[in-house]
Amino acid sequence: MEKTYVLDTSVLLQTPSALDAFEENHIVLPIAVLEELDALKGADGEQGANARQAIRHLEALRARGSLLSGVALPGGGTLRVETNCVDIPLPGGLPGYPNHRRILQVCQALQQEKGQATLVTKNILLRIKAQMLGLAAEDFTSEQVPVSQEQYTGRCEVFVAEKKFEHFPKKNLAPEDVYQVDETGAQQPVRLMCNQFLILRADQSNRKTQLGRFDGKKIVPLAYKKKKPYGISPRNVGQYFLQEALMTGAEEAPLVIVKGMAGTAKTFYSLAVGLHAMLEQEQPAYRRILISRPNVHFDDDIGFLPGDEGEKIAPLLRPVIDNLELLVDQNEDERFADEVSLSGKVEELFDRDIVSAQALNFIRGRSVTKTYLIIDEAQNLTPKQAKGIITRAGIGTKIILLGDPNQIDNPLLDERTNGLSYASEHMKGSPLCFQVSLTAEECERSALATDAVRRL
Secondary structure (H helix, E strand, O other), X not given: OOOEEEEOHHHHHHOOOHHHHOOOOEEEEEHHHHHHHHHHOOOOHHHHHHHHXXXXXXXXXXXXXOOOOOEEOOOOOEEEEEOOOOOOOOOOOOOOOHHHHHHHHHHHHHHHHHOOOEEEOOOHHXXXXXXXXXXXXXXXXXXXXXXXXXXXXXXXXXXXOHHHHHHOOOOOEOHHHEXXXXXXXXXXXXXXOOOOEEEEEEOOEEEEEEEEEEOOOOEEEOOOOOOOHHHXXXXXXXXXXXXXXXXXXXXXXXXXXXXXXXXXXXXXXXHHHHHHHHHHXXXXXXXXXXXXXXXXXXXXXXXXXXXXXXXXXXHHHHHHHXXXXXXXXXXXXXXXXXXXXXXXXXXXXXXXXXXXXXXXXXXXXXXXXXXXXXXXXXXXXXXXXXXXXXXXXXXXXXXXXXXXXXXXXXXXOXXXXXXXXXHHHXXXXXXXXXXXXXXXXXXXXXXXXXXXXHHO
């Protein structure tokens, strides 16, 4: 049965191609949506770029017929712009922007006319207002991934027969050599993803464990388990997996996706491996370490901030500098004895262009070559931004997406629609992507941080 959907501006601002996602159903755009797109088309950052892309898409459809009477969409269904419904009454005390009221008026009129029309919006409060009026409303779900508990973690525990366990790692294991058990204790085969990390347990003694990775054909031992990049040693299983993913060369692993809550050393370890690749190898593996941290307000407003690019993004670099201070002086007793000297060591990394930082919207459109690119707080990316960053990778570049899907600042994103989770689900199984999710038990920031993660 064909349905009618009313789209809010927020859907097109996050996914400009959303008009193609409704199959053979009917889409209605209130004229207020066009007005908002027009007002935003000159904006800086992702919002302005998406508004312009959505407008170009509408122009291509307008060239095929009248948007007022309805235009057939390439994938089926129709699109039309609604300019009427201005006299449809709404409760006088209903709060909200005038454009929100216009959108709700259109929904109300369509429901009276057709019996059912569904508002699709990323704005949670607008969905609540629609419900208050007895209107159907839902989120745009085409880019949603599973809930966090069901998302890909890049790791799993398996059992292996004692004899084969003893011969590993000298002899690789086949995928059929490992298994899991169900609630009844019966053996179950395991469907492994390429580059999935494994905790191997001997089936005759649960205390015996080894670590490995499925390379797409066989289970192999970790190649960098005994390394200490920039003097840093792994402290838990998750960090062993993280070190393996980060230290594997850009030719084999150009994309690394790391999910984990604060304190699991995602940024710290990524910087340590980057500095190792730049300063400790005989031939530097990359031209530089490039860092970017998306920020929902900052990325749109950077053009209005005073100073050059470096001065504009300085407020976002404090967490990165904190980690660099820990790395450039690893003597915990003496590190902060001379703050000036410590600051000078960190500044030298930037002055020599070993480490540099850029706002996210400056990366758009570039081809980044032979660069160790860290995107911190990647849970604040939209799926479109995540795709844009990953497709910027040139020859010799390694991209590391770091973040916690449960700590999102973007009001239009959640744990199922953010770019980090989107990239993770769509890139799982890729031979060019390593992934690992760090657990709460692997928090290493401090005893208090670890205790708080468990309790709060």
